[in-house]
Structure formats: C-alpha cells, structure tokens
Amino acid sequence: QKEVEQNSGPLSVPEGAIASLNCTYSDRGSQSFFWYRQYSGKSPELIMSIYSNGDKEDGRFTAQLNKASQYVSLLIRDSQPSDSATYLCAVNNGGSGNTPLVFGKGTRLSVIA
Amino acid sequence: EPEVTQTPSHQVTQMGQEVILRCVPISNHLYFYWYRQILGQKVEFLVSFYNNEISEKSEIFDDQFSVERPDGSNFTLKIRSTKLEDSAMYFCASSVNSGANVLTFGAGSRLTVL
Numbered sequence: 001q002k003e004v005e006q007n008s009g010p011l012s013v014p015e016g017a018i019a020s021l022n023c024t025y026s027d028r029g030s031q032s033f034f035w036y037r038q039y040s041g042k043s044p045e046l047i048m049s050i051y052s053n054g055d056k057e058d059g060r061f062t063a064q065l066n067k068a069s070q071y072v073s074l075l076i077r078d079s080q081p082s083d084s085a086t087y088l089c090a091v092n093n094g095g096s097g098n099t100p101l102v103f104g105k106g107t108r109l110s111v112i113a
Numbered sequence: 114e115p116e117v118t119q120t121p122s123h124q125v126t127q128m129g130q131e132v133i134l135r136c137v138p139i140s141n142h143l144y145f146y147w148y149r150q151i152l153g154q155k156v157e158f159l160v161s162f163y164n165n166e167i168s169e170k171s172e173i174f175d176d177q178f179s180v181e182r183p184d185g186s187n188f189t190l191k192i193r194s195t196k197l198e199d200s201a202m203y204f205c206a207s208s209v210n211s212g213a214n215v216l217t218f219g220a221g222s223r224l225t226v227l
Contacts, residue, residue, distance in 0.1 A: 034215070042221075043204055043219060044204070088155075090156075099169065101148075103155050103156040103157070104155065105154065106155065
C-alpha cells in the first residue's frame with residue numbers, strides 16, 4: 001500500500017513568516033512529487049512539481065526533495081492570509097504507465113494577519 | 114487558460130439511483146482521471162483512462178462504477194446504484210502525458226446520496 005503522510009495541522013503562522021510543510025512517502029520507486037493547494041470546497045490547484053533531489057524555487061514557494069529520506073517539503077516565504085488553505089502532497093512513480101497520483105490527507109495552513 | 118469542465122456542480126440523488134457525472138477534459142490532453150474526496154478526507158484515485166480504455170483502477174472502482182468517452186470531448190463517470198457512502202466530491206482531471214506530467218483538475222461535482 002503506497003502511503004503519503006502529512007501532518008494534518010492546523011499550522012498557524014503570522015503574516016510575513018515562513019510556513020514549512022512536510023510530507024513523507026512510502027514507495028521508494030516514486031519519481032514525481034507535487035504540491036497542490038486546496039481551498040475549502042474547491043479542487044486541488046498545482047503549486048509546485050519536483051522530480052530530482054534538492055531545492056526548486058518558484059516565486060515565494062520552494063519545494064525540497066530528499067529521495068534517500070523519502071521526504072518532500074514546501075516552504076512558503078512571506079506568507080499571506082490568502083495562502084490559508086490545505087496543502088496536499090501528491091506522489092507517483094512517474095513511470096511510462098498511467099500511474100495514479102497518491103495524495104496525502106493535507107496540511108491545513110492558517111496565516112494570521 | 115484551458116480548463117477541465119465538470120457538470121453538474123452538485124447533484125442530490127436517492128440511494129439506489131443511477132448517477133452520471135460529466136467532464137470535458139482539456140482538448141489536447143490524452144489521459145483522463147476520476148478522483149473522489151469524501152468530506153474531510155484525502156483525495157482518492159478511482160480510475161485512469163487512455164486510448165478509449167481503462168488504464169488503471171483502484172479498489173474503490175468496483176462494478177458499480179463505469180467510465181466512458183462517448184464522443185471526442187466528454188468523459189463520464191457512471192455510478193449504477195448509488196449508496197450513502199458514495200456521497201463525496203468527484204474530481205475529473207486530465208494530463209497531456211502520463212507519469213511525470215501534471216494533472217489539471219476540474220472544479221468537481223458534489224454528489225449527495227440521501
């Protein structure tokens with residue numbers, strides 16, 4: 001059973017601070033890693049994708065991947081109240097087949113103004 | 114920006130009734146998916162579809178469920194005889210390629226079974 005684990009939160013940070021969201025996964029064969037943002041009652045919206053070890057930055061967001069530790073994280077710099085949402089970590093093995101994404105339950109982030 | 118379109122946005126049905134949820138994937142995408150999310154729980158994979166056939170399906174996708182691409186644009190999920198536990202948000206998604214490619218999700222169809 002492929003599992004993706006996240007702390008459900010809520011994680012509360014003050015406006016302007018760095019929010020750090022973490023995710024671990026069980027399948028060592030995983031190759032593709034994604035962070036989605038989901039506002040209440042809405043669909044998942046892609047924030048970042050990462051495929052190789054190290055950091056990947058996109059604006060205020062940085063994804064970090066450590067395949068040896070089976071760990072992926074998302075940092076949000078200069079957090080804004082509009083960042084308040086549930087952040088979903090999703091993983092698949094990125095193979096040639098039509099392999100499905102496996103989602104974590106999500107971490108609820110609350111940015112306090 | 115291209116988007117995945119889902120209808121209806123909300124459907125209420127009686128237990129035992131058949132339900133069809135409809136999706137129009139992004140036009141140049143080749144892979145189509147259905148996921149569901151029960152309130153307060155994780156997004157769960159149901160089925161993937163490519164080249165007019167099911168590629169992979171989860172344990173959830175039992176004989177009560179079926180998918181179809183009846184024409185060049187629509188992708189449908191049918192639940193033959195709904196149960197209370199089928200109440201969930203159903204998301205359609207599509208991607209250009211499989212594997213490492215990014216999924217784009219539709220806004221979802223909320224199904225309420227009474």
